[in-house]
Structures are given as structure tokens and as C-alpha cells.
Amino acid sequence: xxxxxxxxxxxxxxxxxxxxxxxxxxxxxxxxxxxxxxxxxxxxxxxxxxxxxxxxxxxxxxxxxxxxxxxxxxxxxxxxxxxxxxxxxxxxxxxxxxxxxxxxxxxxxxxxxxxxxxxxxxxxxxxxxxxxxxxxxxxxxxxxxxxxxxxxxxxxxxxxxxxxxxxxxxxxxxxxxxxxxxxxxxxxxxxxxxxxxxxxxxxxxxxxxxxxxxxxxxxxxxxxxxxxxxxxxxxxxxxxxxxxxxxxxxxxxxxxx
Numbered sequence: 001x002x003x004x005x006x007x008x009x010x011x012x013x014x015x016x017x018x019x020x021x022x023x024x025x026x027x028x029x030x031x032x033x034x035x036x037x038x039x040x041x042x043x044x045x046x047x048x049x050x051x052x053x054x055x056x057x058x059x060x061x062x063x064x065x066x067x068x069x070x071x072x073x074x075x076x077x078x079x080x081x082x083x084x085x086x087x088x089x090x091x092x093x094x095x096x097x098x099x100x101x102x103x104x105x106x107x108x109x110x111x112x113x114x115x116x117x118x119x120x121x122x123x124x125x126x127x128x129x130x131x132x133x134x135x136x137x138x139x140x141x142x143x144x145x146x147x148x149x150x151x152x153x154x155x156x157x158x159x160x161x162x163x164x165x166x167x168x169x170x171x172x173x174x175x176x177x178x179x180x181x182x183x184x185x186x187x188x189x190x191x192x193x194x195x196x197x198x199x200x201x202x203x204x205x206x207x208x209x210x211x212x213x214x215x216x217x218x219x220x221x222x223x224x225x226x227x228x229x230x231x232x233x234x235x236x237x238x239x240x241x242x243x244x245x246x247x248x249x250x251x252x253x254x255x256x257x
Contacts, residue, residue, distance in 0.1 A: 002062075005081050007074045008044050008237060010057045012065055016083050020064060021093050028094070028157050029101055031181035035060035035172055038087050038186065041069030041212075041234040042226050043165050048237060053166050056173035064090075068209030069231065073238045084209070087187035088200070091160065096126050098157075104130035106151055106182075109137035109162030110191040118194035132156035137163045148178050159184045162191045 002023065003014045015023060027033040037060050039047075047054045057063055065071060065081040074081040095103060105122070107115040115134045123131050132154040139147055151159060159182050161168045168186040176184050192198045200206075201214035216227045 005074060005079050007065075007070065007077065007079065007081065008048070008241065010039065010044070010047060010054065010063065012039070012063050012070075012074075012081055014081055014083065015064065015085070017085060017090065017093070020083075020085055020090060021097060024062070024090075025094055025098055025101075025103075028183040029098065029103065031157065031183075033061045033183045034176045034179075036062045036064075036183060036185040037169055037172075038064050038066035038085065038090075038188070039070065040065075040067035040086075041073070042230055044070065044073075044237065045230050045233050046166055048233075050166060052170050052173075056169040059173060060169075067212065069212070069234055071209075073234070076238055077241055087160075087185065087190050088193050091185070091187055091190055092122065092125070092194075094158070095122055095129050099126040099128035102128070102130060103158065104132040104154075104156040106132040106154055106156035106159045107134045107162075107191065108147070108151070108159060109135075109168065109187075110195075112136040112138060114191050114195045114197060115162070118191040121194050130156075144175070148175060151179055151182065156182060158182070160187050160190065161185065162187050162189065164188060 005012045005014050024033070024036070037057060039057060043053075047057060064085040065074070065083065066086040067084060071081055071084055095105065107119045109115060110118070113136070115136055119131045119134050123129050133150060133156070135147055135150065159179065161172055161184060163171060165188060168188070172184040172186060189198060193200055199218060201211040205211060205214050212227055216223050
């Protein structure tokens, strides 16, 4: 049984990187899992004001902590999430291990051409991996049924959905039941990283928990609000929950006396 941790009204699963890969692959290959998400500080800030996102996160099969902010916040609230996981690292590890077992993957999302490039890079890196199909994320809502039918016909073991936080989780939550026996994973900017559109932080920077700062340096115009105002809002959420728990503790102590 995978342990769960409640953090900011959302249930996370606590797994090490190795345990996550070893747990996920047989469930994906055995078609026994449907919704997999990663959540970082930005996700939690967005979920605070988006009920549909909170619902999707709490309804998934597996929710993994992504980023030093979530780890720090959970420790401060006394229920620590001890492992930092993200789709950018975990997905290639899954594909590497799954290639020898005939894992098939469908790429959905990003700008036209990016998903194709990412898929070809992954297939080149891991011979034996099957690319079931590719579809960019710039399709109209009226075309959703067509996209879903293409995925159903391809019948991949794993559908990677790279549409960005909120859209990808809500899209999966709405449509996973129409994709039977297919594991759907929200992977954010994974395709851009794999297609070398956005450079990843050096390993030392990632290990220190400052990949967010690197991303801000690389894309300041797009990400400044998320990593400045967003981080302040996240800290405010943590402090609000700390104060709320302190008030509850004080009330209990007063009742006991």
C-alpha cells in the first residue's frame, strides 16, 4: 500500500524515485492505472482558486510531489513529502525500463512539430520503445472526439499529455474514462525539454532544489509572475495553514483545561 500525505487539501502519494518507477511500470503495462499527475508549488497555488483542478488532483490514481517548494511546505506543516519527483526525469526512466517490455507511448500536446521531435528523440534513446502516435495540443474543443478516437485506436499503454498545469489535469480528468486501459500522465513542459526547445538546469542546480531559478533565468518574460508573485502566494498559503492548525491546537488545549 502506497502511503499518502495530505498537503493543502490535496492527497499526495509518498514514493522514492526508484519505487515510483518500479510501481508504475507494471501498473501501466498491466493497464491497471488511468490518471497520474505531478504537482508543484504553482499547481497548488492554481488549485487554491480552481475547484476543477483540486477535484482532478484528488480523483487521480497517483499524485507525486514535484519541486522543492512542495517538499519545504509539507515539512513546515509537519507531514513531510520526502521525495522530489517530476515527469521530466521520471518519464524517460519509465520508458527506458519499459522499452524491453514493449511499452507503447502516445504523445499529446505542445506546439505543432514539438511532440514529433520529442517522440523521435525518446525512441532513438530507447530502442524497443513503441511510439503509438503523436498529436499537438493546438486542436479545437470540437475536435476532441476525433483526437480521443485516434488515441483509442492506437491503444497505447501510456498517454503523455503536455498541455500545461490546469488544462492537462482537467482534460485527463474529463476524458480518461473514454480511454479505457490507457494510463494518462500530465507532463507539463516535458516535450519542450526533450525537443531541446528549453534547456534544462545543470544536474547540480537540480539537486540543490533551484531548478525553478534556472527556469526563471531562461524564460523571465514568461515565468516571472509564476516564480515571484506565485511563490509569495504559495508561502502565504503555507502560513495560513500553519496559523489555522495552531488555532485548532489552541482550541483543543483550551477545551482540555
